[in-house]
Amino acid sequence: QVQLGESGGGLVQAGGSLRLSCAASGVIFSISTMGWYRQAPGKQRELVARITNGGSTNYADSVKGRFTISRDNAKNTVYLQMNSLKPEDTAVYYCNAFVYRSFSQNGYDAWGQGTLVTVSS
Numbered sequence: 001q002v003q004l005g006e007s008g009g010g011l012v013q014a015g016g017s018l019r020l021s022c023a024a025s026g027v028i029f030s031i032s033t034m035g036w037y038r039q040a041p042g043k044q045r046e047l048v049a050r051i052t053n054g055g056s057t058n059y060a061d062s063v064k065g066r067f068t069i070s071r072d073n074a075k076n077t078v079y080l081q082m083n084s085l086k087p088e089d090t091a092v093y094y095c096n097a098f099v100y101r102s103f104s105q106n107g108y109d110a111w112g113q114g115t116l117v118t119v120s121s
Contacts (some may be wrong), residue, residue, distance in 0.1 A: 002026040009115030023093030024076040031102045034078040038091035
């Protein structure tokens with residue numbers, strides 16, 4: 001089975017920075033899009049940022065100019081650099097990857113367990 005291991009969450013003051021990492025492991029033929037989602041208390045899960053295997057990126061309006069997503073295809077790893085953090089960024093952040101396990105098999109969404117980011121005032 002494919003697993004997504006996340007790290008880098010924690011407590012930070014407003015204006016500070018954090019860097020999240022997510023590495024995919026297991027039987028993997030290829031990964032197309034990887035991304036980060038977040039869910040705050042009482043809110044729906046929302047897309048934060050995503051990146052294709054070709055490097056094309058997409059960001060939520062609320063994080064544009066502050067967050068940067070990147071990936072290392074050789075390591076099957078995606079990163080999220082978060083700068084100028086605000087209390088509104090407080091949420092559980094989930095890693096996502098669309099994974100192909102073989103050439104002939106359809107791809108599917110894999111999800112990480114989530115990592116908590118807390119931004120204090």
